[in-house]
Amino acid sequence: MAGASRKHIMRSDSNSEDIRQFRRHEHLARKDEVHEAVYKIEEGWACRYCLLPDGRRQITALFLPGDYCEPQWMLSGRSELPIVALTEVRAVAVPLATVHAKPGDSVMKLLGAVVDMLNRQSDWIVGLGRKSATERVGSLLAELHRRLHDVGRAIGGRCTIPLTQQDIADVVGLTPVHVNRVLGDLRQRGLVQFSGKTLIVPEPEQLHAAVLAAA
Amino acid sequence: MAGASRKHIMRSDSNSEDIRQFRRHEHLARKDEVHEAVYKIEEGWACRYCLLPDGRRQITALFLPGDYCEPQWMLSGRSELPIVALTEVRAVAVPLATVHAKPGDSVMKLLGAVVDMLNRQSDWIVGLGRKSATERVGSLLAELHRRLHDVGRAIGGRCTIPLTQQDIADVVGLTPVHVNRVLGDLRQRGLVQFSGKTLIVPEPEQLHAAVLAAA
DNA sequence: CGGATCCTTGAGTGGGCTCAAAATTAGTGG
DNA sequence: CCACTAATTTTGAGCCCACTCAAGGATCCG
Incomplete structure (x- = not known):
């Protein structure tokens, strides 16, 4: 993760990974925020939630270690709902500029994660409804x-x-x-x-x- | 599926559009089916649903005129759940090969539709849960x-x-x-x-x- | 050891369900 | 266009799953 001091910083890949720490109940994202990176959760859990005006809360996604936190930010660039840490969280920020620059494996992974999220949400609609x-x-x-x-x-x-x-x-x-x-x-x-x-x-x-x- | 035998297939646009008609209760897609095209709904309504073994049904998406029917097929290539026509439906089949060949406007439209679907599903989780x-x-x-x-x-x-x-x-x-x-x-x-x-x-x-x- | 958060259990209520049947509408063939 | 049937909508009566309110216990953490 270290080793950023080199001459040619052309390949903005593995050197100097952007690691972020969040305490429990700290926000990874707010509603309607602009994002130029997605998080890859290394350790800890987080969730996306919606808070109704009268206090009712509904969690609409859980982020576990290994998950990308909001792969669709690659497509939309913004968070529609807040994301909060449910435990202490360690995550790597993956800059979207980098991803777009070399549209290869990492793009496919993110798009795959988007599809997974769609299917998981669909499953939960079934669960909640029936x-x-x-x-x-x-x-x-x-x-x-x-x-x-x-x-x-x-x-x-x-x-x-x-x-x-x-x-x-x-x-x-x-x-x-x-x-x-x-x-x-x-x-x-x-x-x-x-x-x-x-x-x-x-x-x-x-x-x-x-x-x-x-x- | 038709109209591929010409010399210059430069503008794969309006000539010989692949229009499909579906009667009410007819399936646009079955579970776990492979798709090489997405539908653009021109007229009528359709839905994605899940049927539990004991007969309970939950609809997880509604497709209205103007909607792409399952934009994520561009990413996954297959339908996880069946799609059925709720009324008579007229739709245009948009071949994914064409879309991939000219990665411009149409790709962005489909990706935007994927994001819309994610947000709509998230909203319905909130509704069903709370x-x-x-x-x-x-x-x-x-x-x-x-x-x-x-x-x-x-x-x-x-x-x-x-x-x-x-x-x-x-x-x-x-x-x-x-x-x-x-x-x-x-x-x-x-x-x-x-x-x-x-x-x-x-x-x-x-x-x-x-x-x-x-x- | 004190305070906060979380878990557990009890008693009673109510929103949405089940079962049932009738009224209305839509579809179909003669 | 009408008779016939199927599908859908409407209404009633009673029940149950999950909720509310409440209090006490457990656990965590500074």
């Missing part, structure tokens, strides 16, 4: 477990979910009280286990089956 | 009125909404019975009027205000 509380919470845990597993952060069904129950409620469109009850139910049914912020999914397939389309 | 039935239905009518107005299809607060109440229910995540009651309520409050499939919004701002963040 699934029960238990199905929504179960689906969220299953999805988070899968995403963490995909980046090597779930070993033996074990992973860390740093969300509060209030956060979970704001993702799945429920109240924190009800989320608490649903989590208790899932645990009693043996589909998941907790110890602190650690989530254990003994049988991912069983959770997936129990949660999708309870006939 | 808004009441009345707010959701009112928001939908307000949004549809605005989108139709933007393409010159709402004259004097008057526009055509060819959706059944069942369709509306599958967009806003309610039952058709409850949608019917909510519509009656909105009409009684003078926020909207109906006559057949024609929707009249006397005061768009009043509807918008009544529906967003009822304190």
